[in-house]
Amino acid sequence: DGGITQSPKYLFRKEGQNVTLSCEQNLNHDAMYWYRQDPGQGLRLIYYSQIVNDFQKGDIAEGYSVSREKKESFPLTVTSAQKNPTAFYLCASSFRTGVGNQPQHFGDGTRLSIL
Amino acid sequence: SQQGEEDPQALSIQEGENATMNCSYKTSINNLQWYRQNSGRGLVHLILIRSNEREKHSGRLRVTLDTSKKSSSLLITASRAADTASYFCATDATDRGSTLGRLYFGRGTQLTVWP
Numbered sequence: 614d615g616g617i618t619q620s621p622k623y624l625f626r627k628e629g630q631n632v633t634l635s636c637e638q639n640l641n642h643d644a645m646y647w648y649r650q651d652p653g654q655g656l657r658l659i660y661y662s663q664i665v666n667d668f669q670k671g672d673i674a675e676g677y678s679v680s681r682e683k684k685e686s687f688p689l690t691v692t693s694a695q696k697n698p699t700a701f702y703l704c705a706s707s708f709r710t711g712v713g714n715q716p717q718h719f720g721d722g723t724r725l726s727i728l
Numbered sequence: 729s730q731q732g733e734e735d736p737q738a739l740s741i742q743e744g745e746n747a748t749m750n751c752s753y754k755t756s757i758n759n760l761q762w763y764r765q766n767s768g769r770g771l772v773h774l775i776l777i778r779s780n781e782r783e784k785h786s787g788r789l790r791v792t793l794d795t796s797k798k799s800s801s802l803l804i805t806a807s808r809a810a811d812t813a814s815y816f817c818a819t820d821a822t823d824r825g826s827t828l829g830r831l832y833f834g835r836g837t838q839l840t841v842w843p
Contacts, residue, residue: 619770644829655816655835656771663829671830703770714820714831716761719770 616640619704619720625728626691626698634689634723636704643709645687646717649673650701659702662687663709691725699726732760732817732834740840747804749837751817752797758820760793761831762802765814774802774815807841814838 617638626632636645644663648656658671662681676695681687687706691698701724705717732753741747751760759778763771777784777793777800784791790803804811818831 617770646830648833653835656833658830661830669829705771714759714761714829716773716776717771717818717831718773721770722768 617704617706617718617720619702619723621723622721624723624725626725627728629693631690631692632725634691634702634704634725636687636689636720637685638706638718639685640706640718641684642706642718643684644707644715645681646705646707647671647677647679647687647689648703648705650703650722656703659689701725732819732832734815734817734834734837736837737835738838738840740842741807742842743807743809745807745841747807747811747839747841749802749815749839751800751802751834753800753817753819753832754798755821757795760791760800761818762789762791762800763816763818763833765816765836767813771816804839807839809841809843811841812839 620635646661647659650656657673659677660668660679662668665684668679668681678690701722703722705719707715707717732751735750759776761776762774764774765771775786775791777791788805793800814836816833816836818833
C-alpha cells in the first residue's frame with residue numbers, strides 16, 4: 614500500500630538538544646513538505662522541496678533544517694535554536710506542481726514536546 | 729498574507745442537517761482545495777476546484793468557487809456523526825499565472841455533528 618510514514622509518533626526534546634523527525638513516502642511523489650500545527654491553528658509551512666537536493670524555506674524556517682538526499686525521504690531537524698518547538702508536525706507529499714498545486718497526501722504527524 | 733480564512737471557526741449541528749463552511753482568500757489562484765482532519769491525525773484531501781470552475785460535487789460534498797469575490801464554500805449534505813472533524817481550505821498562489829509550488833492553509837472550521 615502506498616503512503617507516507619512519519620516517525621516517531623511522539624518525541625520529547627531536552628533543553629539544548631537537536632531532534633530529527635522522519636518522513637518517508639512510497640507514492641513516487643516529487644514534492645515534499647513540512648508543516649507545524651499549534652492547537653486550534655492552521656498549518657504553517659516550515660520547508661518544502663520540489664525535487665531531490667533542492668528545498669525552499671517556508672514561512673517559519675528559523676530553528677529548523679531539512680535535507681532531501683533521496684526522493685522518498687525528507688527529514689526535519691528541530692534545532693536548539695527553535696525556542697518553542699512544542700507542536701504537532703505534519704509531513705506531506707504531492708506530485709510536482711504543474712498548472713496549480715496538486716493534492717497533498719499527509720502523514721499522521723509527530724507530536725513534539727519539551728522535557 | 730495569502731492565507732485563506734475559514735468561517736465559522738466552529739459549527740455544531742445535528743445528524744441529518746447540512747453543514748456549510750466558507751473560505752475567503754486574498755490573491756489570484758489556480759485552484760482551491762478542501763481538506764479534512766480528524767483529531768490527532770493528518771489531513772485528508774477532499775476535493776480540488778480549479779479557478780475556471782464554479783461548482784464541483786463529490787458524494788455528499790458540494791464545493792463552490794467565486795473568484796470575483798475570492799471565496800469558496802463547502803457544503804456537506806445529510807451530515808453524520810462521522811463527519812465530525814476540522815475542515816481546511818488551501819489555496820495555491822500564482823505569480824503571473826504560474827504556481828509558486830506551495831499551498832496556504834486557513835485556520836479551519838471545527839465541525840461537530842451530534843447523533
